[in-house]
Amino acid sequence: MTTMKEIAERTGVSISTVSLVLNKRDAGRVKPQVAAKVRETATQLGYRPNPLARSLRTSKTSILGFVSDEIATTPYAGRLILGAQDAARALGYMILTVNTNGEADLEEHEISTLKQYGVDGFIYARMFNQRTTVPESLLSLPTVLLDGTDDTGRVPSIIPDEEAIGYEATRHLLDAGCRNIAYVGASDRAYAADSGRRAGYRRALREAGLETDAGLEVGTTFNQPALDVVGDLFDARHPDGFFCFNDARAWYVYESAARRGLTVGRDISVVGVDNHRIFAETLAPRLTTMDLPHYEMGYWATLKLVSLIERRTPRIDLPHTTSPLPSLDDHDARIRCTLIRKESVV
Amino acid sequence: MTTMKEIAERTGVSISTVSLVLNKRDAGRVKPQVAAKVRETATQLGYRPNPLARSLRTSKTSILGFVSDEIATTPYAGRLILGAQDAARALGYMILTVNTNGEADLEEHEISTLKQYGVDGFIYARMFNQRTTVPESLLSLPTVLLDGTDDTGRVPSIIPDEEAIGYEATRHLLDAGCRNIAYVGASDRAYAADSGRRAGYRRALREAGLETDAGLEVGTTFNQPALDVVGDLFDARHPDGFFCFNDARAWYVYESAARRGLTVGRDISVVGVDNHRIFAETLAPRLTTMDLPHYEMGYWATLKLVSLIERRTPRIDLPHTTSPLPSLDDHDARIRCTLIRKESVV
DNA sequence: TTGTATGCGTTATCAT
DNA sequence: ATGATAACGCATACAA
Numbered sequence: 001m002t003t004m005k006e007i008a009e010r011t012g013v014s015i016s017t018v019s020l021v022l023n024k025r026d027a028g029r030v031k032p033q034v035a036a037k038v039r040e041t042a043t044q045l046g047y048r049p050n051p052l053a054r055s056l057r058t059s060k061t062s063i064l065g066f067v068s069d070e071i072a073t074t075p076y077a078g079r080l081i082l083g084a085q086d087a088a089r090a091l092g093y094m095i096l097t098v099n100t101n102g103e104a105d106l107e108e109h110e111i112s113t114l115k116q117y118g119v120d121g122f123i124y125a126r127m128f129n130q131r132t133t134v135p136e137s138l139l140s141l142p143t144v145l146l147d148g149t150d151d152t153g154r155v156p157s158i159i160p161d162e163e164a165i166g167y168e169a170t171r172h173l174l175d176a177g178c179r180n181i182a183y184v185g186a187s188d189r190a191y192a193a194d195s196g197r198r199a200g201y202r203r204a205l206r207e208a209g210l211e212t213d214a215g216l217e218v219g220t221t222f223n224q225p226a227l228d229v230v231g232d233l234f235d236a237r238h239p240d241g242f243f244c245f246n247d248a249r250a251w252y253v254y255e256s257a258a259r260r261g262l263t264v265g266r267d268i269s270v271v272g273v274d275n276h277r278i279f280a281e282t283l284a285p286r287l288t289t290m291d292l293p294h295y296e297m298g299y300w301a302t303l304k305l306v307s308l309i310e311r312r313t314p315r316i317d318l319p320h321t322t323s324p325l326p327s328l329d330d331h332d333a334r335i336r337c338t339l340i341r342k343e344s345v346v
Numbered sequence: 347m348t349t350m351k352e353i354a355e356r357t358g359v360s361i362s363t364v365s366l367v368l369n370k371r372d373a374g375r376v377k378p379q380v381a382a383k384v385r386e387t388a389t390q391l392g393y394r395p396n397p398l399a400r401s402l403r404t405s406k407t408s409i410l411g412f413v414s415d416e417i418a419t420t421p422y423a424g425r426l427i428l429g430a431q432d433a434a435r436a437l438g439y440m441i442l443t444v445n446t447n448g449e450a451d452l453e454e455h456e457i458s459t460l461k462q463y464g465v466d467g468f469i470y471a472r473m474f475n476q477r478t479t480v481p482e483s484l485l486s487l488p489t490v491l492l493d494g495t496d497d498t499g500r501v502p503s504i505i506p507d508e509e510a511i512g513y514e515a516t517r518h519l520l521d522a523g524c525r526n527i528a529y530v531g532a533s534d535r536a537y538a539a540d541s542g543r544r545a546g547y548r549r550a551l552r553e554a555g556l557e558t559d560a561g562l563e564v565g566t567t568f569n570q571p572a573l574d575v576v577g578d579l580f581d582a583r584h585p586d587g588f589f590c591f592n593d594a595r596a597w598y599v600y601e602s603a604a605r606r607g608l609t610v611g612r613d614i615s616v617v618g619v620d621n622h623r624i625f626a627e628t629l630a631p632r633l634t635t636m637d638l639p640h641y642e643m644g645y646w647a648t649l650k651l652v653s654l655i656e657r658r659t660p661r662i663d664l665p666h667t668t669s670p671l672p673s674l675d676d677h678d679a680r681i682r683c684t685l686i687r688k689e690s691v692v
Numbered sequence: 693t694t695g696t697a698t699g700c701g702t703t704a705t706c707a708t
Numbered sequence: 709a710t711g712a713t714a715a716c717g718c719a720t721a722c723a724a
């Protein structure tokens with residue numbers, strides 16, 4: 001690791017001068033020839049500043065703390081983190097990831113450890129959109145809530161536009177010709193996204209001139225009880241289209257259909273929000289799935305956080321994305337889910 | 347953030363004394379009463395050392411670099427990271443995670459950034475056990491390969507004991523009474539685990555006095571081609587038991603069985619290695635799955651790395667685990683997969 | 693037994 | 709236009 005001192009010695013100037021040049025603070029303060037020489041030897045020696053020493057002086061580490069409760073249990077957590085890290089790299093930041101295993105005291109401990117390491121701000125991430133109380137201990141630093149809905153509205157948050165998701169999914173089924181469309185949701189109230197998606201589903205039906213009907217809306221848990229609920233829905237209402245809260249629910253529809261001799265993609269249409277990605281390998285192309293824009297959400301959370309930290313809006317270029325981008329100035333940025341794979345709805 | 351300086355002032359001693367006491371270097375060097383007073387005010391003020399300042403002095407950051415290629419694409423990556431982080435926390439380390447998106451030059455850039463931040467060592471992680479060449483640039487620091495097999499054998503690695511997995515899975519089927527057991531593997535040669543599991547499968551058959559038979563071993567890709575291969579296997583050999591490389595493969599068996607009027611758990615037995623965890627929510631309890639010990643692997647990788655860094659074997663206490671633990675002294679630690687959920691084999 | 697001095701790599705103030 | 713110098717928080721050899 002080459003230091004400013006070495007550059008100073010090789011160039012025959014003082015460390016101060018090197019610092020000035022390398023921090024681009026030489027506007028009419030250092031002779032251009034000297035500056036050029038400094039820069040030259042710097043690149044020649046492969047100089048990279050020591051962020052730790054710098055932060056000792058500036059109390060600014062360019063490190064972001066990423067606090068999440070259950071990194072391990074959901075597969076798409078990775079995309080959240082990936083997006084956050086890509087944005088961080090683009091903006092010159094690193095991310096220190098920490099998980100709390102859902103334990104409050106461990107969470108406090110990890111947060112204070114992160115503060116010790118001098119993080120410049122926090123991303124507080126949930127793994128699905130749920131009502132969340134941001135820990136008091138975070139509020140002393142810039143904080144962004146990711147994939148969660150803040151109870152108190154004190155911190156900005158990045159969440160999927162659940163209503164739009166429900167609307168788009170249902171429109172997709174309507175466009176495919178379905179007229180008797182069911183909603184298979186989550187009965188567990190922890191899934192805050194359920195009500196938004198259901199609302200979007202209803203709006204799409206109303207706009208199409210169809211009646212909403214509570215009998216076509218069910219909520220399930222898992223396994224046999226879920227199969228029972230969906231089976232009853234099949235037998236009582238004979239829907240021709242299903243909007244499923246996630247792919248676990250879609251599977252129950254698929255299974256119930258099979259047991260009745262119906263084929264998804266021919267006799268009935270199914271759109272599911274994909275959480276697990278297993279269907280990309282198995283059921284496709286018989287099922288229409290919508291990807292939640294986790295990558296984009298992670299990316300935008302970092303962008304938002306950095307704009308808070310630096311009190312300026314960073315230049316934006318989000319790679320590989322199809323989602324419409326929210327405004328960084330919104331307190332709560334809702335990201336729409338637009339990616340629909342495997343067009344196979346009848 | 348309270349500093350040593352503040353403690354020194356409050357206690358009426360010098361910073362050096364405070365440093366000595368707080369680093370437990372006061373063995374007959376500082377008067378016990380003074381030491382006690384220092385410790386008292388330290389806890390009273392809630393002193394936590396500044397790791398960045400310390401590392402500037404010691405060039406030892408207590409930060410580990412975690413380099414992985416595709417954090418996002420596999421769901422169990424999270425468990426690898428979780429295990430690594432839990433171990434890191436227990437040992438007083440933090441983990442700086444970085445992902446390379448499979449791009450070699452990005453990888454080099456991230457590694458050098460990690461070095462800038464002064465990481466004490468690297469965990470180079472793959473997301474499934476595959477042949478891997480560890481980048482040259484890592485070798486200047488202690489490095490452990492996680493869930494990958496090193497080509498050159500230069501760095502220690504933590505991998506699943508694939509042969510044991512294949513053996514245990516097959517034994518499980520044998521114990522359930524199966525006598526005509528098929529292996530549904532992965533045809534893509536990138537899956538290095540395939541050959542080990544197949545070998546374990548064969549050993550279990552031989553030990554049970556059964557013939558191995560290439561006609562009972564297939565390899566699949568995905569979707570319709572996979573369904574075709576498994577369907578042919580059903581029709582040609584009528585197996586009564588299936589050991590499946592992963593749960594995607596298990597699904598093809600499940601689907602093929604259903605199409606032939608056979609029920610898993612009654613007419614045939616299936617053991618699959620669980621990668622995606624979706625089956626816990628859907629197919630269970632009809633399918634027997636084996637969990638890969640990703641959490642433990644992450645944990646052990648960190649433990650191994652820290653023992654390399656500190657040149658001593660850290661105290662060990664792995665929480666919440668059922669896997670037999672490998673010796674830290676082994677160059678390549680193989681971790682057995684022992685967790686079998688949902689006992690439902692006929 | 694305790695304190696002083698120095699340096700880690702950087703930034704920033706103030707002379708020159 | 710450039711260079712000493714101090715300071716950030718901590719660790720340590722050396723002095724007292």
